[in-house]
Amino acid sequence: MRRIIAALILAAAPTTALAEEGLFELTWREVAKGVFVGGREDSLRYPVVANTTIVVGKKGVLVFDGGGYAAQGEQVLAKIRAETKKPVTHLVISHWHGDHHRGAAPIIDAFPDANIIAHEFACAAMMDGPERRVEQGETELDGLYKEIEDAVAAGKWFDGSALSEAEKTYFARMVADYPGYKAQLARMKVMTPTIAPKETMTIDLGKRKATLLYAGLGNTAGDLALYLPKEKVLATGDIVVAPVPYGFGSYPKEWARVIRQLASMPAETIVPGHGAIMTDKSYLGRLAALLEDVAAQAEVGKASTDGSPKFAFDAHEGAFTGDDPVKARLFEMFFKEPIAPAALNEARGALSKNEPLDGEASALCPVD
Numbered sequence: 398m399r400r401i402i403a404a405l406i407l408a409a410a411p412t413t414a415l416a417e418e419g420l421f422e423l424t425w426r427e428v429a430k431g432v433f434v435g436g437r438e439d440s441l442r443y444p445v446v447a448n449t450t451i452v453v454g455k456k457g458v459l460v461f462d463g464g465g466y467a468a469q470g471e472q473v474l475a476k477i478r479a480e481t482k483k484p485v486t487h488l489v490i491s492h493w494h495g496d497h498h499r500g501a502a503p504i505i506d507a508f509p510d511a512n513i514i515a516h517e518f519a520c521a522a523m524m525d526g527p528e529r530r531v532e533q534g535e536t537e538l539d540g541l542y543k544e545i546e547d548a549v550a551a552g553k554w555f556d557g558s559a560l561s562e563a564e565k566t567y568f569a570r571m572v573a574d575y576p577g578y579k580a581q582l583a584r585m586k587v588m589t590p591t592i593a594p595k596e597t598m599t600i601d602l603g604k605r606k607a608t609l610l611y612a613g614l615g616n617t618a619g620d621l622a623l624y625l626p627k628e629k630v631l632a633t634g635d636i637v638v639a640p641v642p643y644g645f646g647s648y649p650k651e652w653a654r655v656i657r658q659l660a661s662m663p664a665e666t667i668v669p670g671h672g673a674i675m676t677d678k679s680y681l682g683r684l685a686a687l688l689e690d691v692a693a694q695a696e697v698g699k700a701s702t703d704g705s706p707k708f709a710f711d712a713h714e715g716a717f718t719g720d721d722p723v724k725a726r727l728f729e730m731f732f733k734e735p736i737a738p739a740a741l742n743e744a745r746g747a748l749s750k751n752e753p754l755d756g757e758a759s760a761l762c763p764v765d
Protein backbone atom coordinates (compact mmCIF):
# COMPACT_ATOMS: atom_id res chain seq x y z
CA MET A 398 0.00 0.00 0.00
CA ARG A 399 2.79 2.43 0.80
CA ARG A 400 4.36 1.73 -2.55
CA ILE A 401 1.05 2.49 -4.19
CA ILE A 402 0.62 5.74 -2.34
CA ALA A 403 4.18 6.84 -3.04
CA ALA A 404 3.66 6.21 -6.75
CA LEU A 405 0.53 8.32 -6.60
CA ILE A 406 1.78 11.31 -4.76
CA LEU A 407 5.17 11.58 -6.38
CA ALA A 408 3.83 11.28 -9.88
CA ALA A 409 3.65 14.35 -12.03
CA ALA A 410 1.56 14.85 -15.10
CA PRO A 411 -1.46 16.45 -17.32
CA THR A 412 -3.48 19.13 -20.05
CA THR A 413 -5.39 21.07 -22.56
CA ALA A 414 -8.68 19.30 -23.08
CA LEU A 415 -8.78 18.69 -19.36
CA ALA A 416 -7.75 22.17 -18.43
CA GLU A 417 -11.31 22.97 -19.53
CA GLU A 418 -12.56 20.76 -16.77
CA GLY A 419 -10.22 22.53 -14.41
CA LEU A 420 -7.95 19.61 -13.62
CA PHE A 421 -4.82 21.65 -14.34
CA GLU A 422 -6.33 25.09 -14.43
CA LEU A 423 -4.37 27.69 -12.51
CA THR A 424 -5.82 30.76 -10.82
CA TRP A 425 -3.39 33.69 -10.54
CA ARG A 426 -2.93 36.15 -7.70
CA GLU A 427 -0.49 39.08 -7.61
CA VAL A 428 0.88 38.90 -4.07
CA ALA A 429 3.29 41.84 -4.50
CA LYS A 430 3.93 44.08 -7.49
CA GLY A 431 5.33 41.81 -10.21
CA VAL A 432 5.06 38.67 -8.07
CA PHE A 433 2.42 36.24 -9.25
CA VAL A 434 1.27 32.97 -7.68
CA GLY A 435 -0.67 30.40 -9.69
CA GLY A 436 -2.34 27.37 -8.22
CA ARG A 437 -5.42 25.22 -8.66
CA GLU A 438 -8.23 26.31 -6.36
CA ASP A 439 -9.07 22.76 -5.30
CA SER A 440 -5.78 21.64 -3.81
CA LEU A 441 -7.04 18.22 -2.72
CA ARG A 442 -8.12 17.02 -6.16
CA TYR A 443 -5.87 14.30 -7.55
CA PRO A 444 -3.33 14.49 -9.13
CA VAL A 445 -2.14 17.28 -6.89
CA VAL A 446 -0.89 20.47 -8.55
CA ALA A 447 1.93 22.51 -7.01
CA ASN A 448 1.81 26.29 -6.67
CA THR A 449 3.98 28.27 -9.09
CA THR A 450 5.53 31.63 -8.18
CA ILE A 451 6.70 34.08 -10.87
CA VAL A 452 9.00 36.97 -9.90
CA VAL A 453 9.48 39.71 -12.49
CA GLY A 454 12.71 41.71 -12.07
CA LYS A 455 14.24 44.49 -14.15
CA LYS A 456 16.73 42.10 -15.72
CA GLY A 457 14.72 38.94 -15.96
CA VAL A 458 12.10 36.61 -14.56
CA LEU A 459 12.52 33.94 -11.92
CA VAL A 460 10.07 31.05 -11.84
CA PHE A 461 9.82 28.96 -8.69
CA ASP A 462 8.29 25.53 -9.44
CA GLY A 463 7.36 25.98 -13.10
CA GLY A 464 4.93 23.09 -13.22
CA GLY A 465 4.52 19.38 -12.71
CA TYR A 466 2.46 18.91 -15.85
CA ALA A 467 3.13 20.37 -19.28
CA ALA A 468 -0.37 21.85 -19.20
CA GLN A 469 0.73 23.77 -16.13
CA GLY A 470 4.07 24.84 -17.62
CA GLU A 471 2.21 26.16 -20.68
CA GLN A 472 -0.08 28.27 -18.51
CA VAL A 473 2.89 29.61 -16.56
CA LEU A 474 4.62 30.58 -19.81
CA ALA A 475 1.45 32.30 -21.05
CA LYS A 476 1.17 34.24 -17.78
CA ILE A 477 4.80 35.40 -18.01
CA ARG A 478 4.25 36.58 -21.58
CA ALA A 479 1.08 38.40 -20.57
CA GLU A 480 2.90 40.28 -17.79
CA THR A 481 6.34 41.12 -19.21
CA LYS A 482 8.66 41.11 -22.20
CA LYS A 483 11.59 40.17 -19.95
CA PRO A 484 13.12 36.72 -20.44
CA VAL A 485 13.01 33.93 -17.93
CA THR A 486 16.53 33.83 -16.48
CA HIS A 487 16.00 31.38 -13.59
CA LEU A 488 13.81 28.34 -13.17
CA VAL A 489 14.06 27.15 -9.57
CA ILE A 490 12.92 23.67 -8.54
CA SER A 491 11.94 23.52 -4.87
CA HIS A 492 12.62 19.78 -4.55
CA TRP A 493 12.83 16.67 -6.68
CA HIS A 494 9.19 15.48 -6.62
CA GLY A 495 7.84 15.52 -10.16
CA ASP A 496 4.77 17.63 -9.45
CA HIS A 497 7.19 20.57 -9.09
CA HIS A 498 9.25 20.33 -12.27
CA ARG A 499 8.34 17.60 -14.76
CA GLY A 500 6.01 19.93 -16.66
CA ALA A 501 8.26 22.97 -16.82
CA ALA A 502 9.88 22.14 -20.16
CA PRO A 503 7.64 24.57 -22.14
CA ILE A 504 9.26 27.42 -20.18
CA ILE A 505 12.79 26.23 -20.98
CA ASP A 506 11.86 25.55 -24.61
CA ALA A 507 10.87 29.22 -24.84
CA PHE A 508 13.88 30.47 -22.81
CA PRO A 509 16.67 27.96 -23.43
CA ASP A 510 19.31 30.20 -21.80
CA ALA A 511 17.57 30.17 -18.43
CA ASN A 512 19.42 28.65 -15.50
CA ILE A 513 17.72 25.61 -14.02
CA ILE A 514 18.42 25.55 -10.29
CA ALA A 515 17.85 22.70 -7.83
CA HIS A 516 19.62 21.83 -4.59
CA GLU A 517 22.43 19.35 -5.16
CA PHE A 518 20.45 16.54 -3.52
CA ALA A 519 17.34 17.39 -5.53
CA CYS A 520 19.40 17.27 -8.71
CA ALA A 521 20.84 13.90 -7.78
CA ALA A 522 17.39 12.52 -6.96
CA MET A 523 15.98 13.81 -10.28
CA MET A 524 18.75 12.10 -12.22
CA ASP A 525 18.90 8.98 -10.13
CA GLY A 526 17.05 6.22 -8.27
CA PRO A 527 14.30 8.29 -6.66
CA GLU A 528 12.98 9.63 -9.99
CA ARG A 529 13.48 6.23 -11.63
CA ARG A 530 11.46 4.48 -8.95
CA VAL A 531 8.61 6.97 -9.35
CA GLU A 532 8.56 6.35 -13.10
CA GLN A 533 8.56 2.60 -12.47
CA GLY A 534 5.55 3.06 -10.17
CA GLU A 535 3.77 5.03 -12.88
CA THR A 536 3.90 2.05 -15.22
CA GLU A 537 1.53 0.33 -12.77
CA LEU A 538 -1.05 3.09 -12.55
CA ASP A 539 -3.63 1.41 -14.82
CA GLY A 540 -3.93 -1.47 -12.37
CA LEU A 541 -3.93 0.81 -9.36
CA TYR A 542 -6.70 3.02 -10.72
CA LYS A 543 -8.74 -0.09 -11.49
CA GLU A 544 -8.35 -1.13 -7.87
CA ILE A 545 -9.46 2.31 -6.71
CA GLU A 546 -12.49 2.11 -9.00
CA ASP A 547 -13.33 -1.28 -7.51
CA ALA A 548 -12.87 0.08 -3.99
CA VAL A 549 -15.32 2.89 -4.71
CA ALA A 550 -17.85 0.40 -6.13
CA ALA A 551 -17.48 -1.84 -3.06
CA GLY A 552 -17.57 1.13 -0.68
CA LYS A 553 -14.46 -0.22 1.05
CA TRP A 554 -10.88 1.05 0.99
CA PHE A 555 -7.81 -1.18 0.61
CA ASP A 556 -7.46 -1.57 4.36
CA GLY A 557 -11.05 -2.79 4.67
CA SER A 558 -12.38 0.44 6.18
CA ALA A 559 -15.71 1.77 4.92
CA LEU A 560 -15.69 4.75 2.55
CA SER A 561 -17.98 7.64 3.38
CA GLU A 562 -20.10 9.18 0.61
CA ALA A 563 -17.68 12.10 0.43
CA GLU A 564 -14.72 9.75 -0.02
CA LYS A 565 -16.57 7.79 -2.71
CA THR A 566 -17.21 11.03 -4.57
CA TYR A 567 -13.56 12.08 -4.17
CA PHE A 568 -12.10 8.80 -5.40
CA ALA A 569 -14.66 8.45 -8.21
CA ARG A 570 -13.55 11.84 -9.52
CA MET A 571 -9.94 10.78 -9.17
CA VAL A 572 -10.70 7.79 -11.41
CA ALA A 573 -12.56 10.03 -13.87
CA ASP A 574 -9.55 12.38 -13.97
CA TYR A 575 -7.13 9.56 -14.74
CA PRO A 576 -7.18 9.77 -18.58
CA GLY A 577 -6.19 13.44 -18.44
CA TYR A 578 -3.49 12.68 -15.90
CA LYS A 579 -2.15 9.88 -18.07
CA ALA A 580 -2.05 12.13 -21.12
CA GLN A 581 0.16 14.50 -19.17
CA LEU A 582 2.39 11.72 -17.88
CA ALA A 583 3.18 10.94 -21.50
CA ARG A 584 4.47 14.52 -21.85
CA MET A 585 6.58 14.64 -18.73
CA LYS A 586 10.22 15.65 -19.06
CA VAL A 587 12.92 15.71 -16.43
CA MET A 588 15.41 18.46 -17.24
CA THR A 589 18.96 18.50 -15.89
CA PRO A 590 19.66 21.41 -13.55
CA THR A 591 22.46 23.77 -14.61
CA ILE A 592 23.16 25.03 -11.09
CA ALA A 593 22.98 22.75 -8.05
CA PRO A 594 23.78 24.72 -4.89
CA LYS A 595 24.57 23.05 -1.58
CA GLU A 596 23.67 26.12 0.44
CA THR A 597 21.54 29.25 0.41
CA MET A 598 22.17 31.58 -2.55
CA THR A 599 20.94 35.00 -3.60
CA ILE A 600 19.94 36.06 -7.10
CA ASP A 601 19.83 39.65 -8.32
CA LEU A 602 16.96 40.00 -10.76
CA GLY A 603 17.50 43.72 -11.17
CA LYS A 604 15.98 45.96 -8.47
CA ARG A 605 14.79 42.80 -6.88
CA LYS A 606 16.63 40.20 -4.84
CA ALA A 607 15.57 36.61 -4.46
CA THR A 608 17.04 34.34 -1.78
CA LEU A 609 16.99 30.61 -2.38
CA LEU A 610 17.07 29.31 1.15
CA TYR A 611 18.43 25.91 2.08
CA ALA A 612 17.79 25.22 5.76
CA GLY A 613 18.64 21.51 5.95
CA LEU A 614 16.77 18.21 5.79
CA GLY A 615 13.04 18.68 5.67
CA ASN A 616 10.26 17.37 3.49
CA THR A 617 13.14 16.00 1.39
CA ALA A 618 16.93 16.20 1.71
CA GLY A 619 17.09 19.00 -0.87
CA ASP A 620 14.37 21.57 -0.23
CA LEU A 621 14.87 25.13 -1.46
CA ALA A 622 12.50 27.88 -0.33
CA LEU A 623 12.21 31.22 -2.10
CA TYR A 624 12.31 34.41 -0.05
CA LEU A 625 11.84 37.93 -1.35
CA PRO A 626 13.12 40.15 1.48
CA LYS A 627 11.74 43.43 0.22
CA GLU A 628 8.31 42.06 -0.59
CA LYS A 629 8.30 39.74 2.47
CA VAL A 630 7.06 36.86 0.34
CA LEU A 631 8.10 33.31 1.25
CA ALA A 632 7.39 30.36 -1.07
CA THR A 633 8.12 27.16 0.81
CA GLY A 634 7.78 24.33 -1.68
CA ASP A 635 6.51 21.24 0.13
CA ILE A 636 8.19 22.20 3.41
CA VAL A 637 4.67 23.55 3.98
CA VAL A 638 1.64 21.91 2.35
CA ALA A 639 -1.94 22.59 3.37
CA PRO A 640 -4.47 21.53 4.42
CA VAL A 641 -2.79 18.11 4.70
CA PRO A 642 1.03 17.75 4.75
CA TYR A 643 2.93 15.17 2.67
CA GLY A 644 5.39 12.97 4.53
CA PHE A 645 7.09 10.76 1.95
CA GLY A 646 10.67 9.90 2.89
CA SER A 647 10.81 13.02 5.08
CA TYR A 648 12.93 13.88 8.15
CA PRO A 649 10.42 15.09 10.77
CA LYS A 650 12.91 16.11 13.46
CA GLU A 651 14.96 18.31 11.16
CA TRP A 652 11.90 19.34 9.18
CA ALA A 653 10.29 20.80 12.33
CA ARG A 654 13.43 22.84 12.96
CA VAL A 655 13.35 24.10 9.35
CA ILE A 656 9.73 25.19 9.71
CA ARG A 657 10.48 27.02 12.97
CA GLN A 658 13.32 28.79 11.16
CA LEU A 659 11.03 29.80 8.27
CA ALA A 660 8.39 30.94 10.76
CA SER A 661 10.96 33.22 12.42
CA MET A 662 11.47 35.16 9.18
CA PRO A 663 9.59 38.43 8.65
CA ALA A 664 7.44 37.01 5.84
CA GLU A 665 3.95 38.42 5.46
CA THR A 666 2.84 36.25 2.56
CA ILE A 667 3.52 32.52 2.67
CA VAL A 668 3.01 30.45 -0.47
CA PRO A 669 2.85 26.75 0.45
CA GLY A 670 3.88 24.03 -2.00
CA HIS A 671 0.21 23.14 -2.35
CA GLY A 672 -2.84 24.88 -0.93
CA ALA A 673 -4.03 28.39 -0.29
CA ILE A 674 -1.73 31.37 0.26
CA MET A 675 -1.29 32.21 3.96
CA THR A 676 -0.98 35.61 5.60
CA ASP A 677 -0.06 34.39 9.07
CA LYS A 678 2.17 31.69 10.51
CA SER A 679 -0.33 29.74 12.60
CA TYR A 680 -0.32 26.76 10.23
CA LEU A 681 3.47 26.59 10.36
CA GLY A 682 3.27 26.35 14.15
CA ARG A 683 0.75 23.51 13.97
CA LEU A 684 2.85 21.67 11.41
CA ALA A 685 6.07 22.03 13.40
CA ALA A 686 4.29 20.78 16.55
CA LEU A 687 2.99 17.73 14.66
CA LEU A 688 6.47 16.92 13.34
CA GLU A 689 8.11 17.41 16.72
CA ASP A 690 5.64 14.96 18.22
CA VAL A 691 6.30 12.42 15.44
CA ALA A 692 10.06 12.78 15.98
CA ALA A 693 9.66 12.32 19.74
CA GLN A 694 7.61 9.17 19.19
CA ALA A 695 10.25 7.87 16.79
CA GLU A 696 12.90 8.40 19.51
CA VAL A 697 10.86 6.16 21.80
CA GLY A 698 10.00 3.65 19.09
CA LYS A 699 13.42 3.32 17.50
CA ALA A 700 14.61 0.63 19.91
CA SER A 701 11.46 -1.40 19.39
CA THR A 702 11.99 -4.89 18.08
CA ASP A 703 8.50 -4.79 16.65
CA GLY A 704 9.07 -3.96 12.99
CA SER A 705 6.56 -1.11 13.01
CA PRO A 706 5.98 0.53 16.37
CA LYS A 707 2.71 2.45 16.65
CA PHE A 708 2.52 6.19 16.27
CA ALA A 709 -0.38 8.24 17.67
CA PHE A 710 -1.55 11.34 15.81
CA ASP A 711 -4.78 12.06 17.70
CA ALA A 712 -3.45 15.15 19.47
CA HIS A 713 -2.86 16.90 16.15
CA GLU A 714 -5.01 15.30 13.50
CA GLY A 715 -8.17 17.33 14.07
CA ALA A 716 -6.26 20.57 13.48
CA PHE A 717 -5.53 19.38 9.94
CA THR A 718 -8.62 17.39 9.00
CA GLY A 719 -11.47 18.92 11.01
CA ASP A 720 -14.39 16.54 10.59
CA ASP A 721 -13.83 16.10 6.86
CA PRO A 722 -13.53 12.38 6.01
CA VAL A 723 -11.69 13.09 2.73
CA LYS A 724 -9.04 15.14 4.52
CA ALA A 725 -8.78 12.41 7.15
CA ARG A 726 -8.24 9.78 4.46
CA LEU A 727 -5.62 11.89 2.70
CA PHE A 728 -3.92 12.71 6.00
CA GLU A 729 -3.61 8.97 6.54
CA MET A 730 -2.36 8.21 2.99
CA PHE A 731 -0.10 11.21 2.46
CA PHE A 732 1.21 11.71 5.98
CA LYS A 733 0.56 9.12 8.69
CA GLU A 734 1.50 6.03 6.69
CA PRO A 735 4.69 7.33 5.06
CA ILE A 736 5.98 9.46 7.95
CA ALA A 737 6.22 6.64 10.52
CA PRO A 738 8.94 4.57 8.78
CA ALA A 739 10.71 7.74 7.62
CA ALA A 740 10.78 9.08 11.20
CA LEU A 741 12.19 5.79 12.49
CA ASN A 742 14.96 5.88 9.89
CA GLU A 743 15.79 9.42 10.96
CA ALA A 744 15.79 8.50 14.66
CA ARG A 745 18.06 5.54 13.95
CA GLY A 746 20.46 7.68 11.95
CA ALA A 747 19.68 5.76 8.76
CA LEU A 748 18.98 8.91 6.76
CA SER A 749 20.01 7.52 3.40
CA LYS A 750 17.21 4.93 3.60
CA ASN A 751 14.56 7.60 3.15
CA GLU A 752 15.43 8.68 -0.41
CA PRO A 753 18.14 6.28 -1.53
CA LEU A 754 20.36 7.36 -4.40
CA ASP A 755 21.89 4.78 -6.70
CA GLY A 756 24.89 6.99 -7.22
CA GLU A 757 25.92 6.91 -10.86
CA ALA A 758 23.40 9.19 -12.54
CA SER A 759 23.90 11.98 -10.05
CA ALA A 760 27.26 12.61 -11.76
CA LEU A 761 25.16 14.35 -14.42
CA CYS A 762 24.56 17.21 -11.97
CA PRO A 763 26.72 20.33 -12.22
CA VAL A 764 29.35 20.77 -9.54
CA ASP A 765 28.76 23.91 -7.55
Ligand SMILES: [Zn+2]
Pocket residue numbers: 447494496497635670671
Ligand atom coordinates in the same frame (compact mmCIF):
# COMPACT_ATOMS: atom_id res chain seq x y z
ZN1 LIG B 1 4.36 18.66 -4.23
